[in-house]
Amino acid sequence: MVSTAPAGYALVTGASSGIGAAIAREYAQRGVPLILTARRVDKLEQLAAELRGKVQVEVIPADLSDPKAPEILAAEIQRRGLPVRILVNNAGYGVPGRYLTKDWPTHAQFLQVMVGAASELTWRLLPAIRASGHGRILNVASFAALVPGADGQTLYAAVKAYLVRFSESLALENLDRGVHVTALCPGFTWSEFHDVTGTREMMSKLPKWAWLETDAVAKAGIDGVERGKVIVVPGRVYRLLRFLAKHLPDSLVLGLMGRNSKKIRKVD
Structure with missing residues (x-):
C-alpha cells in the first residue's frame, strides 16, 4: 500500500495488545507508518509482521517503568x-486493591508509566510534532477520569484525570501550530x-452493553483527534453516563460509585 497520509510516523506506546494494538492496526489501515513500543518484544514483532504489508513498521x-x-x-x-508526527500515549495498566494494600515502590512504578513516561515522551517529541504542521497527540485516558473515583481505584482514576487535563492544556497551547x-x-x-489485574471473573458478570470493542475504541480515538476533538468518549451508553455524571449532584454520583465499587474492583 502506498501511504497517502501526511509524512511522519505514529509512535504507539503499549502497542503489544489491547487498545494500543488496535490503534496501530487502524493507523496502518490509513497508511500511516508506525513505531511500536512496549516491553514484550515477541508481541511487538508479531504485530509488526502483520502490519508490514501495509506500512513501514519500526519496533x-x-x-x-524505567525513568x-x-x-x-x-x-x-x-x-x-x-x-x-503522531504520538499515542497508550501504555498503562491497573493496580488492583485499595491504596494501602500495595507498597510504595508498586505505586511509584505505576505513576512512572502512567504519568511520568507519558509526560516526558510528549515533552521530548513535541518539537518534531509541532514542526510537522499537522501533528497529533492521542492520550488514552479512561471514562474513570470523568466520574467520581471508585473504591479500589485510588491512583488509576487520578492519573487518567491527569491525562484529560494534560490534553486540554496541550490542545490550547499547540492549536496555532496545527x-x-x-x-x-x-x-x-x-x-x-x-486478566493482568486479576479481575476477569468479576468483570465477566457485567452486562454486555457495558463493553466496548478495541477496534471501535481505536477508530473513535483516531477519528476524534483528526477532527480536533479534545475529549472523546466512545459509545452512546458512556456518553449518556457522562452527561448524567455532570448533571447529577456529586454526592449522589459518589454514593452510587461507593455502592457499586465492589462489583467492578478488588477493594481488599
Whole structure:
C-alpha cells in the first residue's frame, strides 16, 4: 500500500495488545507508518509482521517503568532518523486493591508509566510534532477520569484525570501550530487489562452493553483527534453516563460509585 497520509510516523506506546494494538492496526489501515513500543518484544514483532504489508513498521522495545526509558526511546527514534508526527500515549495498566494494600515502590512504578513516561515522551517529541504542521497527540485516558473515583481505584482514576487535563492544556497551547490533542476516554473494553489485574471473573458478570470493542475504541480515538476533538468518549451508553455524571449532584454520583465499587474492583 502506498501511504497517502501526511509524512511522519505514529509512535504507539503499549502497542503489544489491547487498545494500543488496535490503534496501530487502524493507523496502518490509513497508511500511516508506525513505531511500536512496549516491553514484550515477541508481541511487538508479531504485530509488526502483520502490519508490514501495509506500512513501514519500526519496533523499539522499551520498559516505560524505567525513568530513563523515555529519553532512551526518543534518542533511538532520532538515531534511526524517524520523524514522529503522531504520538499515542497508550501504555498503562491497573493496580488492583485499595491504596494501602500495595507498597510504595508498586505505586511509584505505576505513576512512572502512567504519568511520568507519558509526560516526558510528549515533552521530548513535541518539537518534531509541532514542526510537522499537522501533528497529533492521542492520550488514552479512561471514562474513570470523568466520574467520581471508585473504591479500589485510588491512583488509576487520578492519573487518567491527569491525562484529560494534560490534553486540554496541550490542545490550547499547540492549536496555532496545527497540532490536535485528544484524551480518549473509553469505558470497559475487551482486552488483556482485566486478566493482568486479576479481575476477569468479576468483570465477566457485567452486562454486555457495558463493553466496548478495541477496534471501535481505536477508530473513535483516531477519528476524534483528526477532527480536533479534545475529549472523546466512545459509545452512546458512556456518553449518556457522562452527561448524567455532570448533571447529577456529586454526592449522589459518589454514593452510587461507593455502592457499586465492589462489583467492578478488588477493594481488599
